[in-house]
Amino acid sequence: MTNTMFNSCIQACSNCALVCEACASACLREENVQAMARCIELDRDCADMCALAARLMSRQSELAKEFCALCAKICRACGEECAKHQMDHCQECAKACMNCAEECERMAV
Amino acid sequence: MTNTMFNSCIQACSNCALVCEACASACLREENVQAMARCIELDRDCADMCALAARLMSRQSELAKEFCALCAKICRACGEECAKHQMDHCQECAKACMNCAEECERMAV
Amino acid sequence: MTNTMFNSCIQACSNCALVCEACASACLREENVQAMARCIELDRDCADMCALAARLMSRQSELAKEFCALCAKICRACGEECAKHQMDHCQECAKACMNCAEECERMAV
């Protein structure tokens, strides 16, 4: 990756996107899917936002900073929801989301 | 990431997607953009394919293996084109594409 | 849209992608989410595949035909699952998927 300025945020977003995808799929395989509906909903948005954030930063897009500000919001919302659930996939996702939120907030300034 | 089976291929695809985005943007800033047109075109397709491959594997989608077979093709095409150009971004992209092609081929079997 | 050759397939894919997104979200709001888990899973894959199919065709990508062949498969799988459920969002999605499968199959030849 050549964009050293954005590098740690790109990695955090790229990782968070995939952890959210995995979390949504694992939630769908839980016995009580009902209880995971909100988590799945946020995972989907968070995955899409983080994936595009990583893309825009890799491009050094002029949109990147403003996008990161919005991305941080969904990361926090998703991380807070995931943190409520004890399954490993949700706990792992909560950590990835919170880390990504911090990276995006730092980028957005 | 919980999908250990797919793990190294997910990482290769995720990395390749972003390196292709960065390469396309760097190509657009070259003095002779004309010479890079084919490279940019392939970078765009390769970035999209690799990003979706990483997503599908993270989801453990039943489509993942067949998708990886197709993804390997565009990675090879993009890697071969990039390898022709001496700029760092193209050489780095060629490496990421070839590595990703191998990982996807292994996954596709 | 300038790609008249691909035009009706692009429209079918573009529409199917969004109908699948709407169907997944509506499924998550059903009382018995459990029963919709498979539908949501397929909706996610189908939405991503159709969205990328539309993109590749709009670009006149050399990958478009092979991609459409794979896209048709997930459209059929998603359409068959949706057809089993009586809710409007699933019935509408089944129709969009089947129409898209046919368009993609025609394109793939």
Next chain:
Amino acid sequence: MTNTMFNSCIQACSNCALVCEACASACLREENVQAMARCIELDRDCADMCALAARLMSRQSELAKEFCALCAKICRACGEECAKHQMDHCQECAKACMNCAEECERMAV
């Protein structure tokens, strides 16, 4: 499409995303690619933003309105750049972008 509230904005975004993809590809085939570099760069960002805007609205995501506000900005930037170029693909793209910007601005309020 079941989201009547968002419907015309979803259609504008979905169309704009694909017109931008087509415009970027057509720009890459122009004799003077150099002159189109900025246009291609904006087309890529605008295509990605509009595609995700359409997705989020189709999901009735709580992020949709804020996302549309940001999407409107890139649509305007891309539309203004495209409007400078006389080729049909750029003129068509300028129109799609400006229409999409207006729809997104209306949605964002």
